[in-house]
Amino acid sequence: QSALTQPASVSGSPGQSITISCTGSSSDVGAYNYVSWYQQHPGKAPKLMIFDVSNRPSGVSNRFSGSKSGNTASLTISGLQAEDEADYYCSSYTTSSTWVFGGGTKLTVL
């Protein structure tokens, strides 16, 4: 199972919006609505930000939103804040009953 494809880096200024893409295949992203997004700050454990494509856990800011079209999922962060600077990973359930992560995207807030 190959890793999902994410851009290595994205950047934006405070207050702007950014979108991180996560491209898979019909065997993972396109097969189910089981796509999650995680935020990881340096030296910390990952934090679940979005599950089941577009659902936010309690306590996660509504500035974070998720969507999916075909084999590509997306995470959008609106109203960028300095504390959003982190690494972001997508993951998807697969038709092999396994999960697969994306390679990760480093978000820089300029």
Place this chain on the structure above:
Amino acid sequence: EVQLVESGGGLVQPGGSLRLSCAASGFTFSNVWMTWVRQAPGKGLEWVGHVKSKSEGGTANYAAPVKGRFTISRDDSKNTLNLQMNSLKTEDTAIYYCMAEFGGSGYWGQGTLVTVSS
């Protein structure tokens, strides 16, 4: 409060074995699928495997790089998740996290470092 606490990491030689554990508290452990995720130094997250709840069969699934070498098990009487790692390779060096997602939330332990080196 949900807590996941990993233990058992350390330095092991290539070809050796190590057993990691994850002590869970604050939720009904037996009802939840439990997952291991690892992260090599400076690298991204890698799904290692998961074990279903007993009510859903209790079976485990593994990522290709560890299949046949790693075994995930659960002891619902002790609220403990285990990862038995055999035939370890240098590329298994990573922080190993246990993780659970339920009720619309996700929970991660602090991780335990496994170093495979001679």
